[in-house]
Amino acid sequence: MEELQIPFALKAAPYNLFSSNFEELTMRRILSIILFSAICLMEANANLPFLPSERPKKIALTFDACMTTGMLKRIESGTDPALYNAAIVDFLRSEKIAATFFITGLWAEKYPNVVKELAAEPLFEIGNHSFSHRGFVDNCFSLPNLPENEKESDIRKSQEILLRLTGKKATLFRFPGGCFSQSDQGLVKNYGLTVVGWSFASGDAFNPNTNAIVENVLEKARSGAIVVFHLSGGRYAPKSAEVLKAIVPELKKRGFEFVTVTALLKMNSQSMISGVMSPDEKVKINRYPSVRMK
Numbered sequence: 603m604e605e606l607q608i609p610f611a612l613k614a615a616p617y618n619l620f621s622s623n624f625e626e627l628t629m630r631r632i633l634s635i636i637l638f639s640a641i642c643l644m645e646a647n648a649n650l651p652f653l654p655s656e657r658p659k660k661i662a663l664t665f666d667a668c669m670t671t672g673m674l675k676r677i678e679s680g681t682d683p684a685l686y687n688a689a690i691v692d693f694l695r696s697e698k699i700a701a702t703f704f705i706t707g708l709w710a711e712k713y714p715n716v717v718k719e720l721a722a723e724p725l726f727e728i729g730n731h732s733f734s735h736r737g738f739v740d741n742c743f744s745l746p747n748l749p750e751n752e753k754e755s756d757i758r759k760s761q762e763i764l765l766r767l768t769g770k771k772a773t774l775f776r777f778p779g780g781c782f783s784q785s786d787q788g789l790v791k792n793y794g795l796t797v798v799g800w801s802f803a804s805g806d807a808f809n810p811n812t813n814a815i816v817e818n819v820l821e822k823a824r825s826g827a828i829v830v831f832h833l834s835g836g837r838y839a840p841k842s843a844e845v846l847k848a849i850v851p852e853l854k855k856r857g858f859e860f861v862t863v864t865a866l867l868k869m870n871s872q873s874m875i876s877g878v879m880s881p882d883e884k885v886k887i888n889r890y891p892s893v894r895m896k
């Protein structure tokens with residue numbers, strides 16, 4: 603017994619095929635190999651997103667339809683063009699790409715027929731992006747500030763407009779600029795809404811450099827990620843459609859499947875098992891680099 607406490611005990615040689623010593627030694631070796639293989643597998647699992655895997659990789663493309671009263675005024679005065687980039691939706695439809703749209707109440711009132719069309723498309727889902735795209739906390743970039751006593755009605759108004767136009771109660775909420783306090787999160791939860799942030803921003807806001815945005819997205823894309831784009835077009839997000847046309851075929855080639863945020867949240871436990879992302883990362887607050895939306 604003494605000898606067998608030494609791993610791979612060589613003192614047992616020369617082996618006698620029929621000795622109990624040999625059998626025990628062989629058993630030890632088999633167990634050691636099994637243990638070693640198990641450790642290797644565990645390590646491989648920790649890095650699953652970076653290894654070829656038969657498991658489909660999932661990514662959620664999201665599109666924010668931001669609108670402040672200032673933006674609305676500029677459309678109505680003719681200073682800004684329509685803040686709806688139809689080329690994005692046309693492309694998603696033609697490629698059958700699932701997507702999630704976070705829509706402000708002001709945007710929905712301006713483009714009610716678009717909201718109805720998006721709601722009628724089974725690939726798409728619509729979330730609430732507040733009514734007037736004001737900052738829930740002070741100094742949320744350059745967004746106008748939303749006073750404490752208007753927060754609840756801002757969330758509710760948008761819920762009501764979206765329900766009226768889509769016939770469905772929105773279940774997801776994204777804070778304008780990703781800025782919120784814990785009590786704001788509580789207000790949103792009271793409406794049965796789940797707060798959704800993003801894993802990384804595409805960088806399409808105010809960015810005329812298609813290649814830079816494409817590179818950014820392809821570099822950061824990983825299974826379980828939620829990516830932010832903007833539906834506005836115009837000077838707010840001039841290249842989003844071009845970017846999509848470049849990244850979608852490449853992501854498909856890399857084995858990504860496009861899913862809605864709801865579908866991604868449902869597979870969350872699976873994501874945890876394969877080590878792709880924690881739920882905290884999914885609502886991590888990133889910030890638009892240079893939003894000017896007053």
Ligand SMILES: [Zn+2]
Pocket residue numbers: 666667668669731735778779
């Ligand atoms: Zn927004």
